[in-house]
Structure formats: structure tokens, C-alpha cells
Amino acid sequence: xxxxxxxxxxxxxxxxxxxxxxxxxxxxxxxxxxxxxxxxxxxxxxxxxxxxxxxxxxxxxxxxxxxxxxxxxxxxxxxxxxxxxxxxxxxxxxxxxxxxxxxxxxxxxxxxxxxxxxxxxxxxxxxxxxxxxxxxxxxxxxxxxxxxxxxxxxxxxxxxxxxxxxxxxxxxxxxxxxxxxxxxxxxxxxxxxxxxxxxxxxxxxxxxxxxxxxxxxxxxxxxxxxxxxxxxxxxxxxxxxxxxxxxxxxxxxxxxxxxxxxxxxxxxxxxxxxxxxxxxxxxxxxxxxxxxxxxxxxxxxxxxxxxxxxxxxxxxxxxxxxxxxxxxxxxxxxxxxxxxxxxxxxx
Numbered sequence: 001x002x003x004x005x006x007x008x009x010x011x012x013x014x015x016x017x018x019x020x021x022x023x024x025x026x027x028x029x030x031x032x033x034x035x036x037x038x039x040x041x042x043x044x045x046x047x048x049x050x051x052x053x054x055x056x057x058x059x060x061x062x063x064x065x066x067x068x069x070x071x072x073x074x075x076x077x078x079x080x081x082x083x084x085x086x087x088x089x090x091x092x093x094x095x096x097x098x099x100x101x102x103x104x105x106x107x108x109x110x111x112x113x114x115x116x117x118x119x120x121x122x123x124x125x126x127x128x129x130x131x132x133x134x135x136x137x138x139x140x141x142x143x144x145x146x147x148x149x150x151x152x153x154x155x156x157x158x159x160x161x162x163x164x165x166x167x168x169x170x171x172x173x174x175x176x177x178x179x180x181x182x183x184x185x186x187x188x189x190x191x192x193x194x195x196x197x198x199x200x201x202x203x204x205x206x207x208x209x210x211x212x213x214x215x216x217x218x219x220x221x222x223x224x225x226x227x228x229x230x231x232x233x234x235x236x237x238x239x240x241x242x243x244x245x246x247x248x249x250x251x252x253x254x255x256x257x258x259x260x261x262x263x264x265x266x267x268x269x270x271x272x273x274x275x276x277x278x279x280x281x282x283x284x285x286x287x288x289x290x291x292x293x294x295x296x297x298x299x300x301x302x303x304x305x306x307x308x309x310x311x312x313x314x315x316x317x318x319x320x321x322x323x324x325x326x327x328x329x330x331x332x333x334x335x336x337x338x339x340x341x342x343x344x345x346x347x
Contacts, residue, residue, distance in 0.1 A: 091164070
């Protein structure tokens with residue numbers, strides 16, 4: 001099992017500048033490369049300060065120039081926001097810039113609040129049809145001349161310019177949760193990325209079962225790979241309460257996610273207050289004590305033990321999701337501890 005870093009700039013008030021956040025992200029990515037991580041992933045989100053990534057492409061192009069070995073993942077681009085010709089050309093350009101280190105993930109999208117601002121009446125729940133049309137179209141454009149007459153997009157003969165360095169095609173990933181998404185991804189020879197969010201390892205097992213079912217249903221396709229993305233924080237073994245700041249930080253992260261996902265309030269200059277704690281009085285999975293057990297929070301020994309189970313389950317890539325509302329210094333210390341005391345157990 002290999003390890004990757006999933007990272008965004010996250011801003012919780014105006015005391016930290018966007019430039020400083022960009023430098024912080026760069027430092028985390030360089031630390032991950034030096035520590036032996038396989039890939040750094042950056043997603044796509046719009047007009048929200050808590051997940052700053054209006055496009056992964058310029059961030060990853062910058063990291064391409066700063067790094068030499070780590071792979072560069074767009075994780076993910078939101079299918080309804082990308083025309084296939086643009087998606088094929090921009091991802092291929094990133095592959096050229098990085099000399100064949102690009103990977104691209106595609107998702108249908110989650111936040112209706114983004115769709116309300118970027119699409120003309122499209123519902124986030126309908127984004128799956130865009131994803132299913134985008135993936136094969138991009139693959140075809142990478143190869144050469146291709147005309148498209150689909151439900152969402154229609155365009156005459158076109159091609160990706162430039163062409164990717166990686167042949168026959170760079171790796172593509174699909175963010176999947178339900179069985180149909182797993183089945184589509186595998187049928188297209190795409191790797192699968194999943195997140196159990198605030199659920200426990202039983203959810204990881206359930207997602208792996210959906211993946212395995214899709215693989216079994218498509219014997220004509222070579223087995224793709226499976227990535228699990230999970231909030232991760234490692235604290236020193238001599239600090240028995242070291243888990244609490246991370247669990248409380250992730251609680252704040254999910255309450256902010258809830259506020260944006262609920263789409264009930266208008267953001268103020270890109271900020272939304274987290275949903276109040278009392279809203280989750282009947283939701284024990286939101287408590288710091290529960291998140292201590294479900295998120296990957298613990299001492300190096302505790303984290304190694306859990307990750308061994310992921311490896312035995314057949315997970316190909318574990319992605320260290322470092323967004324957690326904590327300070328850059330706390331994130332960097334956790335990442336360094338993971339590199340020093342967790343990674344050696346998997347080499």
C-alpha cells in the first residue's frame with residue numbers, strides 16, 4: 001500500500017493571507033515528497049474559504065516545477081464544470097509540464113451552492129450524467145481526433161492539444177460511493193477513490209465490497225486500483241490527550257461542511273460559520289470522542305495497526321487528508337511524525 005497527501009488551502013478567518021496559505025501548502029507537498037509519498041492531490045471548489053481550490057491545475061503546475069518525483073493528482077475536477085475539450089487539454093498540459101506525473105480524478109460534484117453559481121439550473125444530484133460523458137470523451141480526445149454528440153455536450157472533430165506524455169493514457173480516477181458509480185469506474189478502467197467520511201472502518205469494508213463487486217462484474221477489464229481518503233492526524237505517544245485537538249478540529253471541519261452542503265445561508269465574503277454543535281445533539285458520530293475512533297487519529301503505533309488492516313483489506317493507496325482546521329505548524333508536525341514513525345512500517 002502506498003501513501004499520498006490530500007491537501008487544500010483552508011482559511012478560517014482573515015488573519016492568514018492567501019499567499020501564506022499557498023506557501024504552507026507548498027511546504028506540506030515538498031515534505032510529503034521528501035518523505036516518500038507517492039502523490040499529492042488537490043481538489044476543486046469555488047468561492048469557499050474553507051477549501052480554497054478554484055482549479056487544481058495552476059497549483060499542481062507550480063508543484064510540478066518545485067518537485068521531481070511525487071505524482072500530481074487533480075482530485076477531483078467537477079465534471080459539470082468542465083467541457084471535455086478543456087478538461088483534456090488542461091490535464092494533458094499538466095502532464096507535459098510535470099513530464100508524465102499527472103493523474104486526474106473526476107467527480108459529479110457535491111455542493112448545490114457551487115452549482116447555483118456555476119451552472120444554469122443543474123442540480124448537484126444530476127452531475128453523474130456529466131461524469132459518465134466526460135470520462136470517455138477525455139480519453140478519446142487524448143488519443144486524437146474525436147467528435148462528440150452526447151446528451152450534455154456536442155462538438156465537432158477536435159483533439160487534445162497538447163497530448164499527454166503518459167501513454168496510452170494518464171491514470172484516471174472516479175470518486176465513487178454507490179454501486180453504480182463503482183461499476184461505471186471499473187467498466188471504464190478507471191481507478192476508484194472513496195472516502196468513509198465520519199463513518200468507521202466498517203464503511204471502508206463496505207466500500208471495498210462495492211469495488212470488488214464491480215471488479216467481479218467486469219472480468220474483461222484489468223483490476224483498477226482503490227484509494228481510501230481519510231482525515232489523518234498523528235500525535236506523539238507521550239501525549240495521551242494529543243488526539244483531542246485533531247478530533248475537535250475535524251468536528252469543526254464537518255460542521256462547516258454541513259453549513260455549506262445545507263445551502264441555507266448566503267456566504268459572507270467566502271465564509272460560512274460552522275453549523276452549531278446543538279444541531280448534532282442526536283448525531284453521536286459528530287462528537288470528538290467518536291471522531292477519535294473513526295478518523296485516522298492516534299499515536300504512530302495506533303495508526304500503523306489500523307493501516308495494516310487497510311493494507312490487508314486490499315487498499316492500494318491510502319490518502320492522508322490533512323485538512324482539519326488546525327494550524328499549519330500542527331499539520332506539519334503530524335505529517336513529519338507520520339513520515340518518521342508510520343511510513344517505515346510499510347516499506
